[in-house]
Amino acid sequence: xxxxxxxxxxxxxxxAAMIDRLRVLARILHALNRRLGFPLDTHDVEDLTxxxxxxxxxxxxxxxxxxxFDGWLSRICRYQLLNFMRKKLRRPQxxxxxxxxxxxxxxxxxxxxxxxxxxxxxxxxxxxxSEAEVLRLRCFEGLDFxxxxxxxxxxxxxxxxxxxxxxxxxxxLTPGLLDESQRPKEExxxxxxxx
Amino acid sequence: MSASDAGPACTRDSHSVSAPHWPAHGWSMKMHAAMxxxxxxxxxxxxxxxxxxxxxxxxxxxxxxxxxxxxxxRATAAHLRTLGKERAAVLAEAATLRGVSGERTVTDVxxxxxxxxxxxxxGLWLAAAxxxxxxxxxxxxxxxxxxxxxxxxxxARVAADAAAPxxxxxxxxxxxxxxxxxxxxxxxxxxxxxxxxxxxxxxxxTQTWTPTFDLPTEIEWQVDVKTPDPQNDPEPYEMRARLR
Numbered sequence: 001x002x003x004x005x006x007x008x009x010x011x012x013x014x015x016a017a018m019i020d021r022l023r024v025l026a027r028i029l030h031a032l033n034r035r036l037g038f039p040l041d042t043h044d045v046e047d048l049t050x051x052x053x054x055x056x057x058x059x060x061x062x063x064x065x066x067x068x069f070d071g072w073l074s075r076i077c078r079y080q081l082l083n084f085m086r087k088k089l090r091r092p093q094x095x096x097x098x099x100x101x102x103x104x105x106x107x108x109x110x111x112x113x114x115x116x117x118x119x120x121x122x123x124x125x126x127x128x129x130s131e132a133e134v135l136r137l138r139c140f141e142g143l144d145f146x147x148x149x150x151x152x153x154x155x156x157x158x159x160x161x162x163x164x165x166x167x168x169x170x171x172x173l174t175p176g177l178l179d180e181s182q183r184p185k186e187e188x189x190x191x192x193x194x195x
Numbered sequence: 196m197s198a199s200d201a202g203p204a205c206t207r208d209s210h211s212v213s214a215p216h217w218p219a220h221g222w223s224m225k226m227h228a229a230m231x232x233x234x235x236x237x238x239x240x241x242x243x244x245x246x247x248x249x250x251x252x253x254x255x256x257x258x259x260x261x262x263x264x265x266x267x268x269r270a271t272a273a274h275l276r277t278l279g280k281e282r283a284a285v286l287a288e289a290a291t292l293r294g295v296s297g298e299r300t301v302t303d304v305x306x307x308x309x310x311x312x313x314x315x316x317x318g319l320w321l322a323a324a325x326x327x328x329x330x331x332x333x334x335x336x337x338x339x340x341x342x343x344x345x346x347x348x349x350x351a352r353v354a355a356d357a358a359a360p361x362x363x364x365x366x367x368x369x370x371x372x373x374x375x376x377x378x379x380x381x382x383x384x385x386x387x388x389x390x391x392x393x394x395x396x397x398x399x400x401t402q403t404w405t406p407t408f409d410l411p412t413e414i415e416w417q418v419d420v421k422t423p424d425p426q427n428d429p430e431p432y433e434m435r436a437r438l439r
Contacts, residue, residue, distance in 0.1 A: 019305045026297030027289035035285065042296065049297035053304040070286050113281065120278050139275035140282055161242030164268065168240065171271045 001065035008060060024070060025052050028077045036113070039085055052080045066151075067136055075121055082114040123174040130154070131166030138163055232258050370396075371403045372418045380421040388413035 003021060006014025026049045033040050040048065056076055063072055124132040133152060137143045143151065149159040235254040238244045244251055246265055255262040370383050383396040383404045388411065396404045398421060 015305075015309055019302055022301050022305055023298040024289060026295045026301050027292040028285060029297060030292055030295045031285050031288040035288070046297055046300050049300045050304045053301045054308060057305060057308055071282065074282055074286060116274075117278055117281070120275060135275060139272065140279035142279065142283070157242040159242070160245065161240060164242065164245075165240050167268045167271045168264075171267050 001063075001069075003069070004060055004063055004065070021069070022053060022056060022073075025049060025056065025073060025077060028070075028074055029081060032077060032081050036081075036111075040081075040088070044084065044088065048080060048084050051084075052077055055080065066133055068141060071136075071140060075117075078114055078117050079121075082111070082118055085111060085114070119174070123170055126173055127166060127170050131162045131169065134159055134162040135166045135170065232261050235261060236264060369403060369405045370416060370418075373402070378423060382419040382421065384417050384419070385410065386415040386417075387411050388415070390415060 003014070003017055007018035008014075029045055029049055029052065033045055056073060059076070063069070124135060127135070130152060134148055134154075137148045137151060138145070145156050145159045145163070148154070148163075149156045152159065154162070231254060235244075235250060239246070239251060246268060251261075251265065255265045370385075372381070372383075380398045380400055381396070381402070381404075382398055383406075385393045385395065385406060387393055393410070393414070394406060394408050396406070
C-alpha cells in the first residue's frame with residue numbers, strides 16, 4: 001500500500017519502485033499463457049502486457065490494500081487474458097449476469113478455468129463486505145483464522161463465523177459458482193477434502 | 196443410512212409412515228430434529244463450531260438437510276480453495292520467471308503514461324493560469340471609461356470620469372469613487388453649496404475618504420487624480436452632492 005501511495009503522490013522514487021513492481025505483470029501473463037497451453041503468441045502477449053499495464057495504472061486508486069498486491073494484479077491479468085482470448089477467438093463476451101453463468105458453455109479447459117476464476121471473483125464481489133474478505137483471505141491467500149482475525153480486526157470466532165456465513169450466502173447467491181462445467185478438473189479430486 | 200437410523204421424522208415423505216402413527220409420534224420427532232438442525236446450523240454460522248466438530252458430524256449423519264447443507268459448504272469452500280491454489284501456483288511460477296520479454300513493455304508503457312500524465316497536468320495548470328490571467332485582465336480593463344482609451348499606466352492619459360464620484364454620498368461623510376489603476380493618488384476636495392472650499396483629503400491612495408471636519412448639508416466635491424506622470428493627470432471631476 002505504501003508503494004501505491006508513493007506512486008500516486010508522484011515521487012520519482014515511488015514511480016521507479018512501482019514500475020519495477022509492475023514488471024510482475026509480464027511474468028504473470030506469461031505464466032498464465034503457459035499454463036493455458038500458449039493460446040496467445042508472443043506478439044499477443046506483448047500487446048496484452050501493454051494494455052494490462054495501462055489498466056493497472058488507471059485502477060491503482062481503487063486498490064484498497066486489503067489483499068495481497070500480487071493477487072490484485074493477478075486478477076486483472078486473468079480478466080484481461082480472458083477478454084483478449086475471447087476477442088481473438090470470437091467467443092461470446094462475458095456477462096455480468098451471474099444467474100446466467102451456469103448456462104454459459106466454456107470453450108476450452110483453459111478458458112473454463114479462467115471463467116471459473118472470474119466467476120468466483122464476481123461472486124465474491126457480489127457477496128461483498130467482510131464475509132467476502134474473509135473468504136478471499138482464507139481460500140485465496142491461505143491465511144488461518146488467527147491471521148484473518150488480526151488482518152481484519154475481528155475476533156477469532158467472528159472471523160470463523162463470517163467465513164461460514166460467507167460460504168452459505170455465496171452458495172445461495174451464486175449457484176452457478178459450483179456448476180460442474182466451470183470447475184477446474186483438479187477440484188473434483190479435492191471435493192471431499194476436509195475444510 | 197438405514198430407515199431405522201433416519202426414523203420417520205427424518206424422511207419428508209409422509210407416505211412412508213402409516214397414517215395412524217404419524218400425527219403424534221411423527222410430529223414430536225420432526226420438531227426435535229428441526230430444533231436440533233437449527234441449533235447446530237446456528238452454532239455453525241456463529242463460528243462456535245466448524246464442519247469437523249463431532250456434533251456437526253452427528254447431526255449430518257442423522258439429518259439429510261444438515262448433511263446437504265454441510266456438503267454444499269464443503270463443495271463451495273473446496274471450489275474456492277482449488278481456485279486459490281491455482282492462483283498461488285501462477286504467482287509462484289511468475290516469481291521464478293526472469294527476463295520475460297513483456298517486462299520491457301511494462302517499463303515503456305508505464306513511463307510513457309507517466310510523461311503523458313505530467314504533460315496533461317501541466318497543460319491543465321497552464322490553462323487554469325491562462326483563464327485566471329484573462330479574467331484579471333478583463334476585470335482591469337473593463338472599468339467604465341468615457342473616452343475608451345483605457346491607458347492607465349505611467350505616462351498615459353486617464354479618462355476624466357475614471358475618478359468620477361459615486362454620486363449621492365450614501366453614508367454621512369464617506370466619499371467613494373471609481374478608479375481602475377494602481378499607483379495613482381487622489382485628492383478629494385469638498386466645497387460648500389456656494390462653491391467655497393471647506394477642506395480636502397490631501398494625497399491619498401485609497402478610493403474612499405472620510406473627512407475629519409464637519410460637513411454642511413449641501414456640498415460639492417471633486418476628486419483630483421494624480422498619476423505618475425503629472426502631465427497626464429485628468430481634469431478634476433466635480434459632482435454636486437447632497438448629504439442625507
